[in-house]
Amino acid sequence: xxxxxxxxxxxxxxxxxxxxxxxxxxxxxxxxxxxxxxxxxxxxxxxxxxxxxxxxxxxxxxxxxxxxxxxxxxxxxxxxxxxxxxxxxxxxxxxxxxxxxxxxxxxxxxxxxxxxxxxxxxxxxxxxxxxxxxxxxxxxxxxxxxxxxxxxxxxxxxxxxxxxxxxxxxxxxxxxxxxxxxxxxxxxxxxxxxxxxxxxxxxxxxxxxxxxxxxxxxxxxxxxxxxxxxxxxxxxxxxxxxxxxxxxxxxxxxxxxxxxxxxxxxxxxxxxxxxxxxxxxxxxxxxxxxxxxxxxxxxxxxxxxxxxxxxxxxxxxxxxxxxxxxxxxxxxxxxxxxxxxxxxxxxxxxxxxxxxxxxxxxxxx
Amino acid sequence: xxxxxxxxxxxxxxxxxxxxxxxxxxxxxxxxxxxxxxxxxxxxxxxxxxxxxxxxxxxxxxxxxxxxxxxxxxxxxxxxxxxxxxxxxxxxxxxxxxxxxxxxxxxxxxxxxxxxxxxxxxxxxxxxxxxxxxxxxxxxxxxxxxxxxxxxxxxxxxxxxxxxxxxxxxxxxxxxxxxxxxxxxxxxxxxxxxxxxxxxxxxxxxxxxxxxxxxxxxxxxxxxxxxxxxxxxxxxxxxxxxxxxxxxxxxxxxxxxxxxxxxxxxxxxxxxxxxxxxxxxxxxxxxxxxxxxxxxxxxxxxxx
Numbered sequence: 001x002x003x004x005x006x007x008x009x010x011x012x013x014x015x016x017x018x019x020x021x022x023x024x025x026x027x028x029x030x031x032x033x034x035x036x037x038x039x040x041x042x043x044x045x046x047x048x049x050x051x052x053x054x055x056x057x058x059x060x061x062x063x064x065x066x067x068x069x070x071x072x073x074x075x076x077x078x079x080x081x082x083x084x085x086x087x088x089x090x091x092x093x094x095x096x097x098x099x100x101x102x103x104x105x106x107x108x109x110x111x112x113x114x115x116x117x118x119x120x121x122x123x124x125x126x127x128x129x130x131x132x133x134x135x136x137x138x139x140x141x142x143x144x145x146x147x148x149x150x151x152x153x154x155x156x157x158x159x160x161x162x163x164x165x166x167x168x169x170x171x172x173x174x175x176x177x178x179x180x181x182x183x184x185x186x187x188x189x190x191x192x193x194x195x196x197x198x199x200x201x202x203x204x205x206x207x208x209x210x211x212x213x214x215x216x217x218x219x220x221x222x223x224x225x226x227x228x229x230x231x232x233x234x235x236x237x238x239x240x241x242x243x244x245x246x247x248x249x250x251x252x253x254x255x256x257x258x259x260x261x262x263x264x265x266x267x268x269x270x271x272x273x274x275x276x277x278x279x280x281x282x283x284x285x286x287x288x289x290x291x292x293x294x295x296x297x298x299x300x301x302x303x304x305x306x307x308x309x310x311x312x313x314x315x316x317x318x319x320x321x322x323x324x325x326x327x328x329x330x331x332x333x334x335x336x337x338x339x340x341x342x343x344x345x346x347x348x349x350x351x352x353x354x355x356x357x358x359x360x361x362x363x364x365x
Numbered sequence: 366x367x368x369x370x371x372x373x374x375x376x377x378x379x380x381x382x383x384x385x386x387x388x389x390x391x392x393x394x395x396x397x398x399x400x401x402x403x404x405x406x407x408x409x410x411x412x413x414x415x416x417x418x419x420x421x422x423x424x425x426x427x428x429x430x431x432x433x434x435x436x437x438x439x440x441x442x443x444x445x446x447x448x449x450x451x452x453x454x455x456x457x458x459x460x461x462x463x464x465x466x467x468x469x470x471x472x473x474x475x476x477x478x479x480x481x482x483x484x485x486x487x488x489x490x491x492x493x494x495x496x497x498x499x500x501x502x503x504x505x506x507x508x509x510x511x512x513x514x515x516x517x518x519x520x521x522x523x524x525x526x527x528x529x530x531x532x533x534x535x536x537x538x539x540x541x542x543x544x545x546x547x548x549x550x551x552x553x554x555x556x557x558x559x560x561x562x563x564x565x566x567x568x569x570x571x572x573x574x575x576x577x578x579x580x581x582x583x584x585x586x587x588x589x590x591x592x593x594x595x596x597x598x599x600x601x602x603x604x605x606x607x608x609x610x611x612x613x614x615x616x617x618x619x620x621x622x623x624x625x626x627x628x629x630x631x632x633x634x635x636x637x638x639x640x641x642x643x644x645x646x647x648x649x650x651x652x653x654x655x656x657x658x659x660x661x662x663x664x665x666x667x668x669x
Contacts, residue, residue: 008451109537112458112655129523131464132456136424216449219432220439227424229551234539344429
């Protein structure tokens with residue numbers, strides 16, 4: 001009998017779960033407008049002397065036009081995802097929205113009805129169950145974790161996780177007050193806007209698909225990053241103790257990954273692609289180094305997209321997955337590890353083996 | 366394999382005491398664990414379904430803060446042979462608790478997790494500036510455990526009637542003149558159409574009746590009805606609509622009337638206290654919320 005893992009883990013097809021799940025389609029919506037880090041830093045009210053580009057490796061990010069919202073990004077990403085899928089919206093059993101930002105127009109944030117209701121209506125998924133989840137930047141991966149559980153035990157056949165993040169406004173609000181590198185709002189300057197959607201479905205016989213999913217919350221550090229409405233401005237602000245989060249992630253993350261890889265008979269060296277949460281190039285490289293030192297091996301490749309898009313919050317992993325699929329960097333049979341590290345402090349992983357997703361991705365129906 | 370409801374607890378407050386949703390939810394969660402004689406470390410899964418919380422914080426998930434406050438596996442070190450806790454939030458208005466139950470039932474019922482707790486609480490985050498915030502300040506917690514028997518949620522269904530989505534909306538909007546110094550504030554705006562309450566009852570009654578028919582059951586077979594507490598007339602109205610006698614609807618404490626996401630938990634606690642839950646073999650959950658979303662579930666357990 002296997003020892004109990006610290007993470008809440010579910011493996012793919014097994015004795016207690018008759019079905020495997022897989023990623024069937026990925027879609028994104030990136031706003032057209034590009035704002036360089038130099039432009040953003042030129043907008044700060046105070047002279048900061050912060051070289052954000054050198055500090056984070058972020059050269060630019062996408063920023064919404066006035067008529068784009070969290071909701072429109074989510075809907076456009078969902079449509080892009082369906083356009084690459086073999087399914088129509090009407091064939092989806094579940095639609096989950098994982099947006100942190102919930103802007104439906106201008107600076108209006110909607111609590112109820114859930115955004116997933118509007119998304120599912122927009123894509124014609126009228127009979128699907130819908131609900132929203134909130135789990136900071138781990139939101140979309142949490143949605144995948146939920147769908148994987150439902151599919152593997154046969155409760156549903158397929159579902160979509162979607163998110164729209166109009167989150168660059170936090171950077172604009174931070175630019176009003178940041179004076180130095182020590183500002184708790186510094187991380188807000190790394191944010192970029194994006195929508196992403198992914199369909200997870202029951203894998204056909206012979207396809208391994210998702211090999212395992214796992215999540216845990218290191219809640220002793222739950223208050224290290226807090227995002228909330230601004231007191232005297234429209235929109236929101238975020239206060240992040242970035243150094244502490246980095247330290248906790250470096251300390252807490254590698255043993256968790258080591259444990260679940262070991263229990264599933266895998267080594268880090270067998271992972272073809274590690275797609276980590278995209279906060280900064282420096283943080284990703286540091287994480288790669290610490291993980292490799294702990295496990296004695298390196299993943300074959302580590303995906304970095306934060307330099308082009310910034311930190312797009314809950315959508316980062318799927319924006320990265322989409323870009324590398326589009327660039328045809330993956331190959332059928334590749335083992336890909338998605339790794340979320342988010343406020344809470346959340347650590348989540350999804351390991352999957354690529355099948356025909358890479359082939360289908362270019363086919364927009 | 367199935368699930369059992371091991372314990373339920375609620376907490377309520379008052380605006381003037383300035384107790385936020387986090388404070389009330391922490392109280393309810395701790396009381397629930399105490400009633401079940403469990404340690405917080407035994408929780409594998411913690412889902413918060415509450416929506417209106419301190420400062421309207423969008424990040425992190427409130428569930429992770431509750432996890433820290435109740436002391437559920439708060440260390441950063443992996444302990445060999447022991448589960449940690451995974452926490453996140455569900456946002457589905459008045460049907461949030463039942464949506465969370467759908468997920469907990471999957472993880473706990475199939476043995477991936479042994480214990481899952483659903484918490485929910487809503488308190489007006491800014492009573493000085495909110496417009497028409499209608500919900501009672503209250504929170505609840507329900508502990509669901511794994512059982513090797515086949516008892517538990519037999520079926521959970523969520524249906525939406527989006528043609529009525531505009532009848533109930535709650536938003537956070539920027540008002541340039543709001544606040545004591547008129548410097549502007551982000552303000553909670555509640556828009557409830559007068560038809561909302563009636564439609565909730567009608568749509569939920571119809572959905573629940575169809576649900577029972579799909580299971581080959583008649584209203585007579587239902588021993589207990591656990592319903593949303595908002596709109597205020599909903600619980601008794603939906604009982605009448607389905608044909609369940611009012612005596613099978615638990616009476617919640619006055620302070621918990623008009624409770625939002627914790628409403629079904631308040632009803633469940635009343636049924637625990639009155640002994641109705643222990644005597645009921647078949648319990649029907651009917652919840653309602655913005656969307657309009659209707660949740661229906663049949664919970665089956667041995668009569669004690």
